[in-house]
Amino acid sequence: MAHEAKRGPMSLARRTRRSASTAVLYALLIVLALYFLFPTVFMVVSSLKTDELQLMADMGGVRGFIPYGEIGLGNFQRVFQEMAFGRFFFNSVFILVMTVGIGLLVNSMFAYSLARLRFRGRAILVSVVVALIIVPTESVVIPMLLMVNTVGWIDSYQVQIVPFVADAFSIFLFYQFFIQVPKDFDEAALIDGAGYWTVYARVILPLSRPVFASVAILQGIQHWGRFLWPLMVTRGETYRPLPVAIQQFFSQDPKAWGSIFAFATMTTIPLLILFLVFQKWFVQSVASSGVKG
Amino acid sequence: MVRRTVCIALLAVIPLAVFAGGQAEETGGTDEVITVEVWNHSGKGAEREALDASIAAFNEMQDRIQVNLTRLPEGSYNEQVSAAALSGDLPDLLDFDGPFLYNYTWAGHLIPLDDYVSADLRDDFLPSIIDQGTYDDQLWSLGQFDSGLAIWGNRAYLEEAGVRIPTSVDDAWTFEEFNNALEALQALPQVDYAIDFKMNYGQGEWYTYAFSPLLQTFGGDLIDRSDYMSADGVLNGPDAVAAMEWFQSLFQDGYANPTPPGDDSFFGSKTAALSFVGHWMYGPHSEGLGDDLVLIPMFKGPDGRQVAGMGSWNWGITSSAEHPDAVWEFLEFLLSPEEILRMTDGNGAVPARYSALEQRDAYSDGGMLSLFVEQLNTIAVPRPQTPAYPTITAAFAEAVQNIVNGADVQDELDAAVQKIDQDIEDNQGYPTN
Numbered sequence: 001m002a003h004e005a006k007r008g009p010m011s012l013a014r015r016t017r018r019s020a021s022t023a024v025l026y027a028l029l030i031v032l033a034l035y036f037l038f039p040t041v042f043m044v045v046s047s048l049k050t051d052e053l054q055l056m057a058d059m060g061g062v063r064g065f066i067p068y069g070e071i072g073l074g075n076f077q078r079v080f081q082e083m084a085f086g087r088f089f090f091n092s093v094f095i096l097v098m099t100v101g102i103g104l105l106v107n108s109m110f111a112y113s114l115a116r117l118r119f120r121g122r123a124i125l126v127s128v129v130v131a132l133i134i135v136p137t138e139s140v141v142i143p144m145l146l147m148v149n150t151v152g153w154i155d156s157y158q159v160q161i162v163p164f165v166a167d168a169f170s171i172f173l174f175y176q177f178f179i180q181v182p183k184d185f186d187e188a189a190l191i192d193g194a195g196y197w198t199v200y201a202r203v204i205l206p207l208s209r210p211v212f213a214s215v216a217i218l219q220g221i222q223h224w225g226r227f228l229w230p231l232m233v234t235r236g237e238t239y240r241p242l243p244v245a246i247q248q249f250f251s252q253d254p255k256a257w258g259s260i261f262a263f264a265t266m267t268t269i270p271l272l273i274l275f276l277v278f279q280k281w282f283v284q285s286v287a288s289s290g291v292k293g
Numbered sequence: 294m295v296r297r298t299v300c301i302a303l304l305a306v307i308p309l310a311v312f313a314g315g316q317a318e319e320t321g322g323t324d325e326v327i328t329v330e331v332w333n334h335s336g337k338g339a340e341r342e343a344l345d346a347s348i349a350a351f352n353e354m355q356d357r358i359q360v361n362l363t364r365l366p367e368g369s370y371n372e373q374v375s376a377a378a379l380s381g382d383l384p385d386l387l388d389f390d391g392p393f394l395y396n397y398t399w400a401g402h403l404i405p406l407d408d409y410v411s412a413d414l415r416d417d418f419l420p421s422i423i424d425q426g427t428y429d430d431q432l433w434s435l436g437q438f439d440s441g442l443a444i445w446g447n448r449a450y451l452e453e454a455g456v457r458i459p460t461s462v463d464d465a466w467t468f469e470e471f472n473n474a475l476e477a478l479q480a481l482p483q484v485d486y487a488i489d490f491k492m493n494y495g496q497g498e499w500y501t502y503a504f505s506p507l508l509q510t511f512g513g514d515l516i517d518r519s520d521y522m523s524a525d526g527v528l529n530g531p532d533a534v535a536a537m538e539w540f541q542s543l544f545q546d547g548y549a550n551p552t553p554p555g556d557d558s559f560f561g562s563k564t565a566a567l568s569f570v571g572h573w574m575y576g577p578h579s580e581g582l583g584d585d586l587v588l589i590p591m592f593k594g595p596d597g598r599q600v601a602g603m604g605s606w607n608w609g610i611t612s613s614a615e616h617p618d619a620v621w622e623f624l625e626f627l628l629s630p631e632e633i634l635r636m637t638d639g640n641g642a643v644p645a646r647y648s649a650l651e652q653r654d655a656y657s658d659g660g661m662l663s664l665f666v667e668q669l670n671t672i673a674v675p676r677p678q679t680p681a682y683p684t685i686t687a688a689f690a691e692a693v694q695n696i697v698n699g700a701d702v703q704d705e706l707d708a709a710v711q712k713i714d715q716d717i718e719d720n721q722g723y724p725t726n
Contacts, residue, residue: 052556053555053556053557053561056493056554056555056556057554057555059554060552060554082338142379145376145379145380146379146380149380149381149382154380154382231369231372231373231376232372232373232376232379232380233376235332235363235365235373235377235382236363236364237364244366244369245366246366246368247366247367247368247369247370248335248366248367248368249368250366250367250368250369255495
C-alpha cells in the first residue's frame, strides 16, 4: 500500500513530463509539416484567387496562404481556354505510363538476370550499371538528340519514352532487392520443373511488390517533371508534355500568375494521387531497402 | 498467370501501335503545293489571333503555297529554336525577339533578305526596324511592329506639383528637370512613389530593354560597339557606374519601389505619378487615367544625351528553307500594311511601316502615341548587334537586380563585364567568316 502510494505521485510527474515533451515534439512536427506544406498550399490557394492584382499583392506575404477575396475557378477555366491542356495532360500521362510501365518490366527482368543467372561478364555488367547511375541525363542530351534525329524520331511519343525505359538506378534497386530474396524459392520452383521465366513471373514478382512500387514512384516523379529533353525534341502541340506547355504562360509581362498556379496545381495533383495510391508499398520498400526519393 | 501475361504483352504492343499511328500522320500532302513551315512564339491572345487570321487569309488567296504554323511556348522559345538548329530541323520561317537575331545569324541559321527587299519597301520601314534587322552590313530580318518606351504621366499630379509636361523629343526634360520633377511629385500626399519602373516584371529581358537606355543616356553602354570585342571600360566605366548609382539612389531614396506588390500603382491605385514602361500599357493606362494620361519623352542625360529603347519580335527566313522565294512571298504578305495593322490593332504595338502608321490617328502628328514614332525615328538605339547578346542581357539583368537590391554598383558591373568578356573570349570573338 505504502509502496503504491509512493509510486503514484512519481508516475504522475513522469507522465506530466512525458506529456510535455510529447506536446513539444508534436508542436515541432506541426511547424515542420506546415513548413514543407507551405509551397503546395500557396500554389493551390493562389490558383483559386481570380483577382490578378490581389494575387500579386498577396504573393509577398502571409496572405498568400489565405484563401480570401475573389475565390473561384476562373484561372482554371482560362488555362483550358488558352491552351489544349487536355492534350498536354494526356501526353504527359501516356509518356509516364509507358516509360514507367515498360521500364518496370525491362529493368526488373534485367536485374533478375543479374541477380540469379550466372554468365560471363555478369560482374562487369553490375559494375557498369552502378557506374551509369552517376551519369546525369543532362550530360548526354546532345548526343542523344543527334541520335534520335538521325532515326527521324523528333516530335514523337517514342522519343520521349524509349531513351528512358532502361534506367540504371531502377535496375540497381531491383538487383538489390532480388539478391535478398532467398534462393530456396527459385530452387524449389526449378526442381518442380519451372523455367526462369516462370520463376520470375510467379515467384519473384509476387514477392517484390514493394520495390516495384518504389521504382514506379521514383521514376514517376522523375518523368512527370522532365523538362529539358521534351523541350529539345518536341515541336508542335501534338506531343508536347505539361512541363513544356506551362512555358506558354511565361511570356510577355506582366505574367498571368493565376493561370500559372492553376496549371501547376492541375499538374501536381496527379503525382500526389500516385504517391497516395502506392504509399503503403513505398513505405515498406523504404523500410526494407533504405532508399528514399 | 494468363491475365498477367496478357497485360505484359499489351504493355509491349500499345506503344508500337501508337508510334505507328504517329508516323502515319506525318506522311501525306501533295507534290504540287509548296509547304512553308512557320514557327512563332505563343505570345498574347490578340497576337495569336492576328497571325492565325493572316495565315488563313494567305492560304485562302492562293493555292500554290500552304503555310503551316507551329506555335512554341514563349518561355522556352529560344532554347527550342537552338535545339532544332542543332538537330538541323529548323522551319522555313521563324520569329525571334529582336536582339537574338545576331546570334542566329552568326550561327548561320538565317539567310539575308537584301535581294528580296526593294529600296522602296526598305524606305517604308521605320529606321529602327532596319537597324534591328541589320548585322554585318546585311538585312536579315523584318518585323510587323516595333516597341515604344517612354514615360507615362498623370497630368493632374504633374500640374499639381507644378511640373512642366514636355511633348516632343527636343522639348524633353533635362536631367535636372527630371530629378526636380521626381522630388516635386514625391511630395504630393497621394503619391507613394514618384515613378514606377515595373520591377514586378522581374529579372529578364525587360531589365535590359528598359534600363540599358539609362546607361546610354549617361554615356555608358552594354558593350564597346566599335568592335563588339569587350564590355570593359564601357559597361563598368565611370559613365555607366554613375548611371546605375543614380538609378540605385532612386530606390534607396524612396522615389521608386523595388518590390511593387502589383502592376497598377500608376493606373489603378494611382499611388505612382509616372510610369516608365512601353506601348503595351496604353490600354490599361488610358482606361485608368482617361484624359489625365500624358506620354512624356525620354529625359536628357547629364550631358544632354537622349536615348530610347526599341526592338521587338521580327521574322527571318532560315537557311534550311528549300523554297526561300515562296517563304518570302508569305513574309511579304505578312509585312503588308493591312496585315501589319491587323496585328498592331490587336497588340497595340507601333506599326513598322509608314504606310501603315499613316492610317492610324494615334500615330499621326499630334496623336497620343506619335511620340513613340518620333523617338523611333530619332533617338532609339538597338540593343547590341552581336552574337554575344544572350550573354550580355543575362549578365546585365542580374547586375540590375542586385544593384536595385543595394549591392555595390562597381562590383556588379565588373562582374557583368567579366561574364561578357569571358563569353566573347570563349567564342574567339565571334568571327564572322
